[in-house]
Amino acid sequence: MTTDRPSAAAGARELRRFARIGVAVWLADIAALVPAWLILVGALSPALGRLPNDLGMLQPGELAVIVRGAFTGVARPLEVALAAGGILLWTWRVLWRAGMTSWRVWAGERPVRTGELLGLGLTGWWPVARVHVTGLVVSASGISLLVAAALVMIMRAWTAMAEVPLVAVVLTGCLGVVLVRAVCRAATLAGIWRLARPDRRSAVLAWLEGLWVVLRHPLASAAAVLLWSAVGLGAVMLAAIVLLAVRSLAASSWGLVVVAAGALLEAAAAVALVGAFAPVSGLFGPRSSAGSAHTTQRSGPPATGLENG
């Protein structure tokens, strides 16, 4: 019986396999946010272009009011661009995850062909999207319950003028929110791999199965999520640190290169994070309960998943 335990190491292996997808993710992320970026830069450039190169010559608060003034008039288009970009990003994430999981299950060890993978992603987009939505709904519900409970306790502590318990509630609540979000995120990732199995079930059941896997393997799940999330966040923050530390970099076009490099690493980490839950499908590894045939290329196209709703 193959273990269905998530593995951070599996993430590294899958990243090697799906390296091109990492690049595709990176490029598509950029494309999704370019409109908002252009609006923002376009709005602020005229005003900022008139500033001296040495911003230290400005009086305190002057840059803030200039930026604020430049936003007037473009706030609405920017909101729309950001919202559209956010939706595109989310849609894209579902697409490539669907493609990645389907490819892995159905194409086995075949070299990844990006176009085909994305085609598979299109086919499997809707069920995988439902898994994600399930995760979001559960996450939102869990967080709402947590927040409600915390508010009740906070009000009690406030009425009793008990500051230490209030701080404990706030900190615990923050931790709880992070935990709920992390568990739901892991369950979603596990769920999309469960959904990719030939004997696929409904999206909701797949998510629940994913949750069960996470609860059965909490440490492994946490390690996978923490490691690859940290790599992704670390890459983005490292870019910021480098830019802040090397001012000349931030003032030149190389700054964009640094940001792009950080974003590429983040995209790679995102792919690895998905790959870390590949064992959850139960189809990979030294022994497979479904037999070695499941690790070879399938003869026909994968089911769309629509049959199972």
Added chain:
Amino acid sequence: MLVELDSGVLEAGDQVGLEPSLELHPGCNPPGRAADQARSAEAGALLGEVVLEPPHRGVPLGETLLGARVLGRQVHRAEVEAEGLLSGAGDKRRNGHQECDEVGSSDHATLHRRRTADGPLAIPRAPLKALPWLAALVVVAVALPSAAQTAAVGYDLKVVLDPVSHRIAGSGTVHWTNGSSNPTDELRMHLYLNAFRGPDTTFMREWTANGGTGRLDPWGGIELEALTTSDGTDLMPGLEMIQPDDGNPDDATVARVPLPRPLGPGQAVDLEMQFSAQLPELLARTGFAGDFHMVAQWFPKIGVLLDSGWSCHQFHASSEFFADFASWRVEVDVPEGWVVAGTGVELGELAGSKPGRRRVVLRADRVHDFAWCAAPSELMEVVETGFEPQRDVPPEWLAEARRRLGLSAAELELPPIHLRLILPRSQGPLTERMLRAVRLSVAWLGLWYGPYPYPQLTIVSPPLGAEGAAGMEYPTLITTGASLLEDVPPFSLEPWIEEVTVHEFAHQYFYGLVASNESEQAWLDEGLAEYVEDACLTAIVDDGLGTRRLLGWPWARERLALAGRRLPLTIDRRPWEFRHSGDYADASYSKTALALATVEGLVGRDRFARALRAYVTTWSFRHPTGADLEAALSGATDADLGWFFEQVVGADAVPDWAVLDVRSRRDEAGAVATVEGTTAADLDQAATASPRRYRLEVELGRIGDLIAPVEVELEFADGRIERRTWDGRARWVRWALDAESDLEAVTIDPDGVWMLETRRGDNRWRRHPSSGARVRLGTAAAWLGALAAMLVGG
């Protein structure tokens, strides 16, 4: 009988004497001729000369020496050489059977206190080495003919707090002198607590109109039960509530009391009164939350009689307070084991009104309000510490103040101050942070505006649930506010503790010393305190002494507040005349602070610093108006600021200039006309000049209504920089000029003097847009996008 110091200021070389007919407490006093002399009924028996060690000059006697006793340490060393008195003061072992508690000592003096169960406050004693015990009597009861100032107004009040019903019962006497030039046949009194009597008072109507709660549980209120003159004339029958501001019949925060006979200028009346009050649920500065009681505006307070008439306004949601400087003696009766903190200093304790209670005696001189708080010691703890100038004044601050003010280190020397911090026990981890903020505030304001003139500052951090009492100023007492969350990252990065502490301490100067009329010109204290807060916080951050500055904070906060407005604001309005509380806040705090920063830029930092210091020096213990501030700043800077105050303070003119257009034409023809002007005729005016290469036209516009001269900087391609002044009278101007090189940049207000201007994006023109800021923007935006992609994708 409580033997106390008379009010006054003790100066080195003063002659001190003893009030006659005092009952002196036996027991702690060693026998001797000194005691006999002290019991003499002769008025003004001369005891000797008081010598004070510098720099404690001119410090009110009651507050210093008794402060030393209460604080348990010697604040000042007083060597009293008394004539004909025995030497060898006794210590407690030598005082026979009486127990005396030693509370502090120094090389020269030891102060003792004796408590008795049934009565009089133990007389503080000062058996000084080689000095007679009578020095203690100097400490406790002294007439100072040369330096004594009879207070024009004095309150002697007793109050009992019932912590269960949250009611207070008060009584006392008031001495009031007509300090105006006109006689008056009435008194007007504030009964501020009646603002919380019900939902239809002026305060509560305005409060709810601004989105505040409309219900209190319980409501509050104050009832004046008896009011008589010292000769027994009952003033209650003629007492009536008046509503001079809005005629609201449901508002009873101002009482008019006819006097039996008119009181001429300089004449005084003594009143005796009894009152009771219900403290409301803590909403706005006063009330209770659980066992924490913040008791402010708790007694009938006489308004201010100016030459123009009574200034005694109703209590509005946005307005604060205005009263005469007075001397105060207040006995606060609370349950045993409760902490009491109040204005002034604690003289000591008396037995409470009944067993299980204690009575704390507080004293303050030359302050215009008196507030106090009380809470169980299980809830609140007291930290007694000090401001030590040698330790707490950053050397770089002293150096900068010396340089910019042109004063010597001796002239900038600050006295030590006792600090008394009352905070919830749960906020213990924040103690050092709070004290650091206080010490830096005392140092900053002391250096720039003169020493804090009182011996003690009390700081109260209200507990959780009592946030309504946070962020408020009273003479020698401030309330700050903190949360234990601020001890935990990332909440600890929030600089609220520093902001509120600096701001409220700044009020000790602007409001406490320079006692402008808060109820009519709130900007005079709030705006100045805000300006000082921003300047002090900037210095704290710049000198690495505190929290980090981010994105131009704190000045960016003020500028963004104004930038977000649709309608311009007039600063000089009465608080309740603003459209809503947001307008009041923007005008009184942000716009005023920015206006002062602008004046600073216009006249120069050093000149402004000296001018503001001179304003404080001139108007301490007085009631200036906005006109007085204008005159003080204009006079001290030799600059006529009338045009500024008229437009910025008295009206809502907004400064806003823009570079409308810049055109250049390269002229190859050789000699061309050299012209400057604003009309076509000017442009066509011919002149012979050496050959120029470029004909340039710069168009500037005045978008805002404020008319003021403004500097314009012209930067040429050959590196030359030229500054000109545009008077800004016309809506636009066109400068035509010939130059050897093209224009590279035009900047209106290049030094950023006009902090009030919130639309700055169009103040500049550049031929070749600078890349630095734009590239940084692009990079920052891209980074934000990467972060967003990570968060959304997860």
